[in-house]
Amino acid sequence: MSKIRITKQFSFETGHALYGYDGKCRNVHGHSYKLSVTVIGTPIADNNHVKFGMVIDFGDLKKIVKEEIVDVFDHATVFNKNTPHVELANELKSRGHNVLLVNYQPTSEMMVIDFADKIKKRLPENINLHAVKLQETETSYAEWYAADN
Template sequence: MSKIRITKQFSFETGHALYGYDGKCKNVHGHSYNLYVTVIGTPISDTTDVKYGMVIDFGDLKKIVKEEIVDVFDHATVFNKNTPHVDLAKELQARDHNVLLVDYQPTSEMMVIDFSEKIKQRLPNNIKLHSLKLSETASSFAEWFASDND
């Protein structure tokens, strides 16, 4: 049977700051992110399976991405934990703000790499992550493709 790609879109609001950057993005600011998750697999051919004809139930994919990405990053502020922004992060946390300290510069490029690892770990064995597209504005996005990273 044919391999099929399916895509689900997710949206979340996240703040960040790019330490050491030479432009405006060195300041704390936020984006309305759109994440497009594309997986590839063969539709279920067992006519007795309640998910007959599906590569993966969109609801199952939604649960994975919601738990790993959306619920974690939505309305959070992300800082590289190895920068002086840690002092600001601690102050925000003390004021009950949702702050994420990550091991990378929180650019769209690095976030999409992080997201790919988190999602791949949760997918069933017969489903592969094909690609991710993370838009931070209407005209700017980063893409990750499994074929580029084998």
């Protein structure tokens, strides 16, 4: 049977700051991110299967992405924990803010790599991650493709 790609789209609000950056993004600011996750697989051929004809139930894909990414990053502020931003992060945490400390510079490029790794670990064996697109602004986005990695 044919391989089919399906895509589910998500949105979330996240703040960040880029330590050491030479532009405005060194300041704490936020984005309305749009995330597209594309998986590839063969539709279920067993007509007795409850998910007959599906590569993966969109609801199952939604559950994975919400648990791993959206619910974690939405309305959080992300900092690279290996920079002096950790001091700001600790201050914000002490005031009740949702702060994420990550092992990378929180650019769209690095976030999309992180997201792809998290999603791949949760997909069923017969489903492969094909692409992840993280749109930071109306005109700017980063993409991860399995074929490139």
